[in-house]
Amino acid sequence: MILNILIGILVAFFGFVLQTSIGGINRKIVGRMQKRQGPKWYQEFLDIFKLLSKRSVSHGWIFDFGVIMALGGIIATAMFMPITSNIVAFEGYDNFFIFVYLLAVGMLGMAMSASGSGNPWASIGVMRALTTMLAYEVPFLIVVLTIINLTGHSSLTEIMMYQQQSGNNIFLIALPIGGIVGFIALMGMLGKKPFETYIAPAEIASGPMVEYGGKQLGMLFILHEISVFIEVSLFVHLFLGGASNIIEFLIKYFIVYTIANLISNVNGRFKIDQVVVFFYKWPLFMAVTQAVIAIYFGWVI
Amino acid sequence: MISTKYTVKQSLTKEEIDRKWWEVGDYFRRNSLWLLMYCTGCCAIELPPSMTSAYDMERLGMGPMATPRQADILLVSGYLSLKTLRRLVYTYEQMSEPKYVVALGSCPINGGIYHDSHAVINQLDQYIPVDTYVAGCMPNPESVLNGFVDLMEGIKNKTANGWKKYHEHNEWYKKNQKDVLGEVAIEDEFHQ
Numbered sequence: 001m002i003l004n005i006l007i008g009i010l011v012a013f014f015g016f017v018l019q020t021s022i023g024g025i026n027r028k029i030v031g032r033m034q035k036r037q038g039p040k041w042y043q044e045f046l047d048i049f050k051l052l053s054k055r056s057v058s059h060g061w062i063f064d065f066g067v068i069m070a071l072g073g074i075i076a077t078a079m080f081m082p083i084t085s086n087i088v089a090f091e092g093y094d095n096f097f098i099f100v101y102l103l104a105v106g107m108l109g110m111a112m113s114a115s116g117s118g119n120p121w122a123s124i125g126v127m128r129a130l131t132t133m134l135a136y137e138v139p140f141l142i143v144v145l146t147i148i149n150l151t152g153h154s155s156l157t158e159i160m161m162y163q164q165q166s167g168n169n170i171f172l173i174a175l176p177i178g179g180i181v182g183f184i185a186l187m188g189m190l191g192k193k194p195f196e197t198y199i200a201p202a203e204i205a206s207g208p209m210v211e212y213g214g215k216q217l218g219m220l221f222i223l224h225e226i227s228v229f230i231e232v233s234l235f236v237h238l239f240l241g242g243a244s245n246i247i248e249f250l251i252k253y254f255i256v257y258t259i260a261n262l263i264s265n266v267n268g269r270f271k272i273d274q275v276v277v278f279f280y281k282w283p284l285f286m287a288v289t290q291a292v293i294a295i296y297f298g299w300v301i
Numbered sequence: 302m303i304s305t306k307y308t309v310k311q312s313l314t315k316e317e318i319d320r321k322w323w324e325v326g327d328y329f330r331r332n333s334l335w336l337l338m339y340c341t342g343c344c345a346i347e348l349p350p351s352m353t354s355a356y357d358m359e360r361l362g363m364g365p366m367a368t369p370r371q372a373d374i375l376l377v378s379g380y381l382s383l384k385t386l387r388r389l390v391y392t393y394e395q396m397s398e399p400k401y402v403v404a405l406g407s408c409p410i411n412g413g414i415y416h417d418s419h420a421v422i423n424q425l426d427q428y429i430p431v432d433t434y435v436a437g438c439m440p441n442p443e444s445v446l447n448g449f450v451d452l453m454e455g456i457k458n459k460t461a462n463g464w465k466k467y468h469e470h471n472e473w474y475k476k477n478q479k480d481v482l483g484e485v486a487i488e489d490e491f492h493q
Binding site: 050212 | 362
């Protein structure tokens with residue numbers, strides 16, 4: 001049991017280091033795309049440690065407690081995440097719905113803390129974040145329920161093993177329409193550019209993060225890195241067939257995050273009502289079509 | 302002469318340990334400076350070329366930030382009228398420490414071309430401490446970046462300690478602010 005918890009904490013730490021490095025490399029890639037030199041690859045580490053070294057103000061105990069609760073919730077979620085089909089901290093507990101439930105703890109902690117600061121921009125940002133969540137989760141869940149119906153399991157490791165069996169394609173190829181929906185939902189989860197409504201630095205002054213500075217902002221950055229790790233890993237495990245060894249996982253993870261980041265950097269930003277209408281129009285329609293095709297007609301490539 | 306006998310190593314005092322940790326923090330702070338741009342004057346037009354692909358501020362780890370709480374540098378570009386000075390003081394006091402002020406152009410140094418205006422202050426460092434000046438009307442992007450590199454050197458050599466001066470000589474700064482502005486009070490409308 002203690003060994004499992006240790007492995008889980010190592011997984012969360014691995015996710016933090018991995019996503020922070022890949023985020024830095026991606027800032028460099030975007031810089032080269034815009035004909036710039038770009039920052040150092042470890043710039044994100046410097047940013048986080050600088051924030052942790054600064055002094056910060058408090059806006060009451062809800063503000064401080066919410067950040068810690070959110071960070072704890074996200075680390076607890078990351079502990080359940082399988083990295084490859086062998087490296088799992090809690091075997092048998094890597095159910096898809098555990099991630100859906102536990103990810104909400106982090107989101108709600110952040111919402112509570114941001115509202116506790118009393119800044120109107122923060123309230124607007126939290127409202128937008130929860131609205132975006134409501135929008136992308138419906139098409140995403142329909143696709144994932146299709147996958148669960150096809151494989152007969154909701155455990156991530158089982159879904160991974162199903163795709164790795166010979167004769168089965170990975171679900172991005174087996175369910176191509178659903179794969180596209182999954183990727184669009186991933187962009188929404190990551191808060192990448194067309195769906196970046198709740199950060200929007202020029203519009204609502206970085207939304208929920210508006211009153212954070214110093215140590216609380218540093219913890220929020222760590223939270224963000226770990227939650228990006230969880231979301232991208234979910235996509236890799238559900239749609240790209242997971243990984244049988246760690247090198248394969250790193251390559252798949254890097255490709256997915258880089259493509260999402262590159263799409264983000266050539267796009268403008270939707271308004272919040274456009275995000276909701278977009279997700280309830282095309283991705284929802286495509287997800288339902290994919291579910292009908294796959295489940296009732298059985299046309300799975 | 303150093304004795305070869307075994308001597309107990311002298312443990313560091315608390316001040317020395319604090320200083321060492323502060324130097325470690327300084328390494329992170331000078332490599333990741335986030336700007337809050339207070340762009341009222343014409344010098345603000347020099348910032349886009351120094352941020353984008355021509356001079357690329359991000360390779361030094363710098364970037365714009367949205368709110369005063371998140372930022373490290375308060376970048377004052379250009380002249381300050383009495384109305385904007387009040388907002389500048391509020392903004393400066395909201396920033397989390399350690400914080401630095403960089404003043405662009407000749408207006409914050411001696412008033413520049415507005416030196417005889419009744420509504421413009423002439424010397425910024427009478428009201429808030431300034432760590433680095435970038436002179437010129439307007440300074441070109443090379444000198445803007447040079448000013449930031451100077452600030453980094455200042456953080457390394459512990460000369461950029463304007464925020465400590467603001468604590469030590471707070472009465473003096475407050476008196477100067479009150480002389481030009483009248484009352485300087487932060488109104489908290491939300492909690493009233």
